[in-house]
Amino acid sequence: MEKDIFLQQIRDQFEETDSALITFDTFFKQLEEWSSMHALLLIALIDAEYNVPVTGEDLQKCLTVEDLYNTVKSRVG
Numbered sequence: 001m002e003k004d005i006f007l008q009q010i011r012d013q014f015e016e017t018d019s020a021l022i023t024f025d026t027f028f029k030q031l032e033e034w035s036s037m038h039a040l041l042l043i044a045l046i047d048a049e050y051n052v053p054v055t056g057e058d059l060q061k062c063l064t065v066e067d068l069y070n071t072v073k074s075r076v077g
Contacts, residue, residue: 007024029059
């Protein structure tokens with residue numbers, strides 16, 4: 001699982017936010033365009049790309065993009 005690819009996939013989900021502003025230190029739920037729809041998009045993206053189930057509860061526990069990356073990485077078979 002390549003970190004740079006993961007970051008770009010996350011950036012792609014936020015069309016209204018300048019991608020340069022989204023880093024591994026970004027608190028993604030604090031982005032202005034964050035919504036429940038983005039939660040669903042991230043869950044679907046991670047399932048499709050990495051075959052890893054992520055729940056809403058998992059997303060609640062993740063604060064930064066790095067946290068999300070580490071959660072997915074720990075579950076990649």
